[in-house]
Amino acid sequence: MVSPEVRDAINQQIKHEFYAAYLYLGMMTYFESKSLSGFGHWMRLQAQEEVAHAMRLVDFLIDRGGDVELGPIDAPQLDFETPLEVMKAALGHEQKVTASINDLYALAVEQNDYPAQVLMQWFVSEQVEEEKNAGEIVDQLELAGGSASALLVIDGRLADRVPEDEEEGSA
Numbered sequence: 001m002v003s004p005e006v007r008d009a010i011n012q013q014i015k016h017e018f019y020a021a022y023l024y025l026g027m028m029t030y031f032e033s034k035s036l037s038g039f040g041h042w043m044r045l046q047a048q049e050e051v052a053h054a055m056r057l058v059d060f061l062i063d064r065g066g067d068v069e070l071g072p073i074d075a076p077q078l079d080f081e082t083p084l085e086v087m088k089a090a091l092g093h094e095q096k097v098t099a100s101i102n103d104l105y106a107l108a109v110e111q112n113d114y115p116a117q118v119l120m121q122w123f124v125s126e127q128v129e130e131e132k133n134a135g136e137i138v139d140q141l142e143l144a145g146g147s148a149s150a151l152l153v154i155d156g157r158l159a160d161r162v163p164e165d166e167e168e169g170s171a
């Protein structure tokens with residue numbers, strides 16, 4: 001049985017993950033409105049990954065006999081000035097999620113909740129990937145400066161992203 005403290009923190013994290021999905025859907029609509037369909041595709045997959053993260057937490061609470069609470073999700077930002085602004089916001093959001101995952105892991109340690117620690121180890125590794133992926137795109141957009149042709153090269157590369165469960169080497 002999961003403790004009330006861990007249960008409440010996981011319920012909060014479920015909200016963060018669904019909010020992230022919502023945020024990335026909003027970013028997808030921005031990119032699609034600019035005909036940057038590679039960026040749009042990347043954001044669409046990112047939103048789907050966030051739903052999968054939330055479901056991992058939902059399933060954990062179901063398996064451990066903890067009540068799932070589904071609180072309200074805030075509306076995300078929809079207006080942005082540039083692709084760089086969008087990707088910086090995405091990276092900033094991932095950094096916030098990392099901090100909240102780290103807090104949850106610390107709580108699981110404090111509570112001697114070993115199953116929650118194992119679950120959080122998965123999320124800790126995932127956050128390294130999440131920050132790296134968003135950070136690389138920020139770096140590339142900064143390198144591109146205002147060049148439209150460089151932007152289109154990045155857009156073409158992002159169009160090749162495949163869902164996580166279809167990545168090479170994934171189980």
Ligand code: FEO
Pocket residue numbers: 017020049050053094097130
């Ligand atoms: Fe679920 Fe992007 O962290």
